[in-house]
Amino acid sequence: MTSIKIIGFKIVLLIGFFVLANFVYKHTLFEKDIQAYSPVIDLVRTVVKDGAEIIYLGESSNNTIRSDDQDKRSISEMISAYYPSKKFGHITKEASHAGIFFDLLQNIPDSSAVKTVIVTLNLRSFDAGWIFSDLETPLQQSMVLLKPYPPLFNRFLLAFKAYDIKTNEERERQFKTAWKNETLVFPEPFKYKNTDQWNKGIAYSGIKNPDGSWNTPMTELACHYVKTYAFQINTETNPRIKDFDRITALAKKRNWNLVFNLLAENVDKADSLVGKELIYLINQNRNVLVSRYQSMNVLVVDNLEKVGDAEFIDRSWTTEHYAEKGRKIVARSVAKALKQIYPSDYSDTISQQQVRDEFFSDCETPIDWGQMNTLTSSNSFSGKFSSLTGQNHDFSLTFEQSLENLPETMNKVEIEFQVFQTNLNHDAKLVIELRGQRIAFSWNGFKLNELSRKEKVWDKVNYQFLLPDNYVKAEIIKVYLFNPTSTSILIDDLRVKFKP
């Protein structure tokens, strides 16, 4: 009896310890760990803090652009332009999928303003190649601290690697096994039984040029298409189905409107390279997803075949990265579908004709300005990052925009930014550059140490520049700091505003 009492006392002591330790950890080191290992949570916090009513969850398809795009907005920004009266937010994390989206959505508090959630439904993400991708381990790791358990328990799970952790070799073996073992079923007899055979068949027979010679890049691309799309979703076993089901259940519980944005795939290319059997599988999978989630009252926007081959950015790989027109098609399609939820807030004219006259980068959000490689976390005015120049980094974060849509009356550019100069003994310049086929190249540099005379502190610089008369003919305006010296200069919170 005594020993039972002793053991009981020790158990109580342990429980007390864990409660206390959890309290201490939560209020001391947890946030630091979150920032180190799960920084994606900041995206969720931002949408909640901003009071977003509609949030868009996507992977790189949301914000990947092509270098010649005039309109560099992401899909979510384009959708938001159709609903000017609604507060929009986005959570974009590269290579993520429904499992990650679910974990992130769970972190949105009940008290938030979120009413509608748009989630990208990426067909490729149902394939074994993505399910067992080598990116999965870091992705799963980044989600552990965000689980809805006590912080100390989450840290325990992280410490003991209690998540789907596998080496790249193990992952490769997993998807190769799936490609071999999952038999493909067609309405008519087909010579390949599974993805592995099909892939090898194409690799051996090859794609030929008109003159009969072997076209290696096209053969490789055809193989990619087979490996990416040659699968049949088993709703009983496919982990993505389970993840989307969990998202659906969560949305129901939270009373959110749920929209699945079935992303466009390059069906034209799949057809021309591989043929009708692959299209059969793509359509079959599409039908499975659309009918499944429509029956669960999810608004499914089917964009699968809406974007043409020319709008796909990656030419030697299968992705959902669209150029400007492609993003606009997807955005418009989603925006139109949202009319079912917000019939009176939809505004087509504004979104199409709205002219942006103000641009801003705090060096934090992944908007695509030039020279993003200069971002550093060593020192910043706001947030974590700023842009570092000097010591072989000649150009700072660069604003680059087409001037074609600006009315002629807007001929002033107001440039505002924070600067941190380690010393004033340098020759760095604030540069406004205008270029285009119809005007002479115009390069205007202004000495930075005359615009700001403070060193080793952050100082606000405000400068107005009058555009030359022929500026509307310029195709591109660029604003940046040019610093070919060895002096380190940081800039942050760069704002460019066009004014009449």
Add this chain to the structure above:
Amino acid sequence: MFFIPQYILILFVTILIDYVAAIYIEKSDQSRKKKYLIISIVATCLVLIIFKYLDFFNQNMIQLSHLLGFYYPEKVIKVVLPIGLSFHTFQSLSYVIEVYRGHQKAERNFGIYSLYVMFYPQLVTGPIERPQNLLVQLKEEKKLDYSNLSNGLRLILYGLFVKMVIADNLASYVDQIYANPKEYGTLSILTGLFFYSFQIYCDFLGYSTIAVGCAKSMGYNLMDNFKNPYFSKGIGEFWQRWHISLSSWFRDYVYFSLGGNKVKIQRWMINILIVFALSGFWHGANWTFIIWGLAHGFIYIMESLSDRYLPRIKELKNSWVNLLYITKTFILVSFIWILFRASSIYQVKTLLASLLKNIHLQDKFYVDPKVWIFLGIFILSDYVLFNTRFDKWCSVQKSYARWSVYFILIFMIIVFSSINNFPFIYFQF
């Protein structure tokens, strides 16, 4: 390093060979005994050679053919090394040798003998057990015992702490240095060497302590593999404290077989070098390991000769002199670890070149201050546990002190362990 289910067959074959061989050795007369022993040793070593050393010999033959200009087919032999092979083959060998020497009766129960080779806590990276210790215990009836359970759990806790908090936190810094030695200066590389000494110690100590703890909690006593090796005053003492199960294996089965120290001094020196070179080769099929072993052997010989011919130095004994000896041994061992950690002789050269040439203060290497604190805590704990073990130390502490230590360790394991995945270093052997 992979787990390949078919590889269990290798284990089965090794077990079968030595199980049968031991019975025949026991039953046979002296001349036949030896024959069976040789068959058993060759067969067991053959498995090790095929899976661990074949490609090494192949690569060296290719190099040699280039150098001497004879024909040798340049084929790549890629065999995945079964996890724990070096450990359980040595444990198997130890059994047949002990039966041959008459120190151990041949085990008739195939299940018990298989368990001796495959005893899970130490199957993968030891300690390499002796039949006189483990086989006897496997035959005893074991009952759940509170004292064993708590001592076992204490050891597991301490093992997890040294592996997860110390070794794994140091590992990422060591990896940085070895990945790009040219990028770093003298100070950084010295820090890297210092860290590696503790990384490998804590990594292996962690595993061994967990293994001993697991066995202890079930009532089995395994041998201790480490006894505070960095407090050794010489290389000889270091090897009495480091990876004890392996060094004693080589002492008992190789060194003594070669005549030990009961031979002429020149022959004794050769014996020492053979034993240390073999010990290095046991770790990995790479010249770096062989040179690593030889370097230890060479220093061991130097120290022994110094003790023999300059006895006055040995007689100098006080705390400060001891501290000097300990520091000297630690520095020597740390430098020789370069050979152990480097993937090639070229990497050793690059690292040493950076160490000697990049003498500048503008170093990129940043170490989180908390890592130094963890290391300090570990060195202190190693000092406190000098010549004792964590479970034994705990059992003489007052309960509040003991529980305070438990709580601190649990908290540190959960909150400060590295999130990166660093498998046990000795898994590769």
